[in-house]
Each structure stands twice: as structure tokens, then as C-alpha cells.
Amino acid sequence: MPRVLGERDVDKLKSYIVDLYKRFIPVKALPPDLGGRGELERARVLQEELEKLGLRVERFDASDPRAEGGVRPNLLAVLPGRDESRTLWVVAHMDTVPEGDPSLWRSNPYSVVVEGDKVYGRGVEDDGQGIVLALAAAKHLVEKGLEPRVNLGIALVSDEEAGSRYGLIYLLEKGAFGPPETDWFLVPDAGSPDGSKVIVAEKHIAWIRVTVRGRQAHASMPHTGLNAHRLGMMFSLELDRLLHERFTRYDERFEPPVSTFEPTRKEENVGNINTIPGVDTVYWDMRILPSYSLEEVLDTVRAVAYSFSAKTGAGVEVEPVALDEAGEPTRTDSVFVKGFLEAIREARGVEPKPVGIGGGTVARYLRRHGYQAIVWMTCDETAHQPNEYTRLSYVLADVDTLLHYLLNKA
Ligand SMILES: [Zn+2]
Structure with missing residues (x-):
């Protein structure tokens, strides 16, 4: 009526x-x-x-x-x-x-x-x-x-x-x-x-690009290089775990009720199978509950990158592609x-x-x-x-x- x-x-x-x-x-x-x-x-x-x-x-x-x-x-x-x-x-x-x-x-x-x-x-x-x-x-x-x-x-x-x-x-x-x-x-x-x-x-939206740099080498001689693909995977998993451990707030008004952190796009690396790639680039789509600030999430990503770099000798670069405050x-x-x-x-x-x-x-x-x-x-x-x-x-x-x-x- x-x-x-x-x-x-x-x-x-x-x-x-x-x-x-x-x-x-x-x-x-x-x-x-x-x-x-x-x-x-x-x-x-x-x-x-x-x-x-x-x-x-x-x-x-x-x-x-x-x-x-x-x-x-x-x-x-x-x-x-x-x-x-x-x-x-x-x-x-x-x-x-x-x-x-x-x-x-x-x-x-x-x-x-x-x-x-x-x-x-x-x-x-x-x-x-x-x-x-x-x-x-x-x-x-x-x-x-x-x-x-x-x-x-x-x-x-x-x-x-x-x-x-x-x-x-x-x-x-x-x-x-x-x-x-x-x-x-x-x-x-x-x-x-x-x-x-x-x-x-x-939610806040953050799109970031993570570039992990190692050293390209022949795949039969891995000890002469630094496999950026493997290091990139390790870094992604470490970052994934840390973000999900640190940003755990729950807000039932939201669908889904938590912040989300998803590795999405991956750039092509080498064109042949017998080369160890020297660069690995992955993008993340992050949707962050507005009770956090975008900056504290980005600071966390940068801190993980810094310690990973120190531990492995790889270069890790974190660049925002798009940041959108909610x-x-x-x-x-x-x-x-x-x-x-x-x-x-x-x-x-x-x-x-x-x-x-x-x-x-x-x-x-x-x-x-x-x-x-x-x-x-x-x-x-x-x-x-x-x-x-x-x-x-x-x-x-x-x-x-x-x-x-x-x-x-x-
Ligand atoms: Zn519309």
C-alpha cells in the first residue's frame, strides 16, 4: 500500500x-x-x-x-x-x-x-x-x-x-x-x-604493486642467480599471513565483515622455461575497514618488505597504484x-x-x-x-x- x-x-x-x-x-x-x-x-x-x-x-x-x-x-x-x-x-x-x-x-x-x-x-x-x-x-x-x-x-x-x-x-x-x-x-x-x-x-580501497628483484640466471645454474619468482611467492605468503593476523577487526555492518587482502594480477616474467626470472611483480587489491587508516596498512606492507629484503637479499619495492579513502x-x-x-x-x-x-x-x-x-x-x-x-x-x-x-x- x-x-x-x-x-x-x-x-x-x-x-x-x-x-x-x-x-x-x-x-x-x-x-x-x-x-x-x-x-x-x-x-x-x-x-x-x-x-x-x-x-x-x-x-x-x-x-x-x-x-x-x-x-x-x-x-x-x-x-x-x-x-x-x-x-x-x-x-x-x-x-x-x-x-x-x-x-x-x-x-x-x-x-x-x-x-x-x-x-x-x-x-x-x-x-x-x-x-x-x-x-x-x-x-x-x-x-x-x-x-x-x-x-x-x-x-x-x-x-x-x-x-x-x-x-x-x-x-x-x-x-x-x-x-x-x-x-x-x-x-x-x-x-x-x-x-x-x-x-x-x-571500505578504504588500496591497490598496490609489489616488485621483488633477484638476479636472472640459467635455470640449470640456480646458485649463480636469485630466483625472483620463488622469492615473490614467499613474500606474497608472508605478507598475506601478516596482514590477516594484524588487521582482524570485525564489523558486522559490512559485507564481508572484515578487511580483505587479495593478491590478484601478476605480471608476466621470462618468456622461456629455462631462465630463472630476475623480477617478479604482483598486484594486491585491499579493502580495509574504515576504522583503520590506509596509512597504517601501507606502513605494515612496507615494514614486511624491509625485513624480507634484509633476510633474503632480494629487493622489494612497494608502490601504491590507487588509494581511495572511504x-x-x-x-x-x-x-x-x-x-x-x-x-x-x-x-x-x-x-x-x-x-x-x-x-x-x-x-x-x-x-x-x-x-x-x-x-x-x-x-x-x-x-x-x-x-x-x-x-x-x-x-x-x-x-x-x-x-x-x-x-x-x-
Ligand atoms: Zn551507477
Whole structure:
């Protein structure tokens, strides 16, 4: 049973959502990093739509010579609330990943196909669902003349799929939002089929490269060399053991509830079997609970490298490839988040489950700037897959929850 929307509202919004999808999904928005021309054309369609709803829209263009028009557009629109000093921002990204192998699709990925409750197309879930959620909620408020308790901010951003440098990170650096005391964020870009999963935290991510140097030699004369491959394996095992012994904190909010340390990629060494390799290079993917600092983990890796080097005579070099700080977890008892969890509980009849994940959402950039941010929507998680779809019933349930928050809980 919807909380805010009546039967006729549901019917009206359903056709609005389908029409809206049909207007912007066919307008491709692939980032240049993924072989596309950027988001400008799609942003124009969406800006027009926001203006049609009577919202104030501001465009923030990040310069990118590779993209159409030389820019990566970001749209900020505001529907004023009764208390104009506070804003809930709904952040959705306009860019998508490519469709992949077209033969795996049952329909054209760029023409929206509706089958019963399901809507198919590249980007209908990731993150078209966030876009239609925000616009449908705004449309309902405007058409019914309802005033939300706080401002509804809509941020349609570029460049989420390839790093956010021209998208949310750009906006944060420009100071486009209000301070963390007044502004908070809903990121509808991941979730669960019953709408209970609310992502409130992420782990730090560290990607490092470890190079072990020995001395190349003929394989029949090992005593004349120093086998970097063997030493590399020994070092990997030693590091693996030590990291898992030292960083043992358990946080049940996270899935999985521990820090993870995985050796992953390995670089090719010698091209022939009868040569003892002189260099061994391995990469690690580490996801670290935010109660640790990235620095203390890296210090541990460096200390193990130092003692291994002293013990074996091999050179061990540790280089960060990418370090991504998680920021403080979002507090579920903060006044913003508490109200939204209540809205989920009341509008959906499910108990919201705040969780932490290994990383990968834009909420980490927001948290790093001190903002409260949750990642939430209702979906079957079909992002990046062929035959990506969402359900109209999911979108409408999310619109109802968002409206319940804005009208009754904020
Ligand atoms: Zn996404």
C-alpha cells in the first residue's frame, strides 16, 4: 500500500516514467573513457524536462576536450521546501556503460521496451532509475502543489562510470552544495529487491604493486642467480599471513565483515622455461575497514618488505597504484538518515538494513567531504548486464518512499 500516492497518481506517474525513459535512454551518454561522446545531448533533454517542471536549474560544465561540446555537464535543480535552509539532494548519474555484446540483448538496448511491470534498456536501472525517481517525485509535488518540508535538490551528474572526476568530484571541488549541517544526500544507484538495503559505509580501497628483484640466471645454474619468482611467492605468503593476523577487526555492518587482502594480477616474467626470472611483480587489491587508516596498512606492507629484503637479499619495492579513502561512515542516528529510515519502514513495511560494502559508489566522495549520504533504491541489480531492466513497481514504491520522507519525515 503506497503511503502518499493514490491509485490515480500511480497510473499517471507510471506513464510519465515510461515517457521520460523513452526520451532520454535513446540518447546515448557514454563517457569518453568508455569510447563515447559524453553526456551533453542527454543533459539537454533532462535540463528541458527539469525546466518544464518549473525547477531552477544550474549547469556546471567540467571541461573535457574529448567530449561533445568539450564539456561534461552536471545539472543541479532545486524545488524549494518550507524550510529553505535544508536540502535533500538526490544524486543520479547520466552516463552509462556500453551495451556490451548486442547479440545477448533480446531487444535494442537503446529503445525502451516495456513488458508488463518490466522496463528494458541500457541504463534504465543504472542510473536511469535514479533520474526518473527524482523527476517523478518532483513532478508529483509540483502538480499537486505540495510543499516538501525541506528543499528537494536534484543533481544529475556526469562521469560516474569512469571515476567521477568530471562529475561529483568536480561539483564538490566547486563547492556546489551547502554545508554538511544543512545538506545531505540520497544516491539511488544500488539496492535490493525489497528496498531494505541501505548502504551507509564503504571500505578504504588500496591497490598496490609489489616488485621483488633477484638476479636472472640459467635455470640449470640456480646458485649463480636469485630466483625472483620463488622469492615473490614467499613474500606474497608472508605478507598475506601478516596482514590477516594484524588487521582482524570485525564489523558486522559490512559485507564481508572484515578487511580483505587479495593478491590478484601478476605480471608476466621470462618468456622461456629455462631462465630463472630476475623480477617478479604482483598486484594486491585491499579493502580495509574504515576504522583503520590506509596509512597504517601501507606502513605494515612496507615494514614486511624491509625485513624480507634484509633476510633474503632480494629487493622489494612497494608502490601504491590507487588509494581511495572511504571517509567516515554515515551515521544512522543522524537526524537526516533517521527520518529516511523511518520513511522506508513506514512506506515499505520492511525493516531497513544499514550496511557497509567493499567500495565503489560515489557516496564515498560525499562522506569524504563530511556529508551524510546513503545509497538506496529498489532493484534486482541488473546494472551492466545484457537485458538490463527495472520494474515500474520498484520505481513507484521508491517515489512513494521519497515523497513520504519529504512531506512527513524530513
Ligand atoms: Zn551507477
